[in-house]
Amino acid sequence: MNDVFPVHGMDAVVFAVGNAKQAAHYYSTAFGMRLAAYRGPETGSPDEVAYVLTSGAARFELRGSVRPGTWLARHVADHGDGVIDLALDVPDVEAAYRHALEQGARGLAEPHVMEDEHGKIVVAAIAAYGETRHTLIDRSNYNGPYLPGYVAAEPIVAAPDVRNGRFFQAVDHCVGNVEQMDEWVEFYERVMGFTKMAEFIGDDIATEYSALMSKVVADGTRKVKFPLNEPAVGKKKSQIEEYLEFYGGPGVQHIALATNDILATVDHMRKAGVEFLDTPDSYYDDPALRARIGEVRVPVEELKSRRILVDRDEDGYLLQIFTKPVVDRPTVFFELIERHGSLGFGKGNFKALFEAIEREQARRGTL
């Protein structure tokens, strides 16, 4: 089938934060990321600073306002630290943008060229849920540290002492919390030609355990995967409702990071102070779990001691774990995921996972 909106993959996850200097330190020390590029008042950017960090193919940009009254300062005041842009690497920005607008997307930036001594990039942007945007970028004719206007920067700390010197290698998927899931599923189908993946959480699971409904859309190559959640009427207050309330509307809930050694990564990140959701002993001691997951690469005891979850489907299995929110508000968090064939998102873990989340909500008094 003709791909109406080809994408190469994720280009960057862009965060608006209250203190980008300290956030860059956090993602360096706790997530093992390497500072690669910077812009700020010293480099001709009078209103804001931006730190660009990488870990393998994953790239985060952390933007902070250096003065009051800017769009960025207002965004942080409204939403707290959060994701403002899920930037996509596309082969033809002009065609992608034109297709998106023809299909009803709202344009935020017309295609334009930016250049410096490292070459040129083509960039445009369209609006997604809430105040989130998708920048569309073609950097195939550019070899600078990030974008024109940014200068190369040295890592903040030494590389972590793990295989390949990094805790994770790529962004696996980016999850949005929205009010109307189907509206946004339809948006990605129509505007980007994305298709639904098999996994979804319907009202069967929703009512009892998760209080959310979820569907996943992805591009034709399955490199870009966007699960979308909406609150469901459950027995308890939905965690999605809590997010929408505290974030002040729809936004990115979590970013899943693909790792090839989740055990070592979790050990290092815990040691660096990252908090992960707890999972009850009963999850691991349940004979049904052992029957469900079959053989995985390490004994269940190794997973249990780290609170790593495991799920299996017809294609294989996956190991995953979720951090607690990494910002002040109960909004944005991360997932680590190690895939062994499975293309799923851990549906089988929803019950155990949401019971754990509910314990955290109860501690905050927002259940």
Ligand SMILES: [Fe+2]
């Ligand atoms: Fe996830």
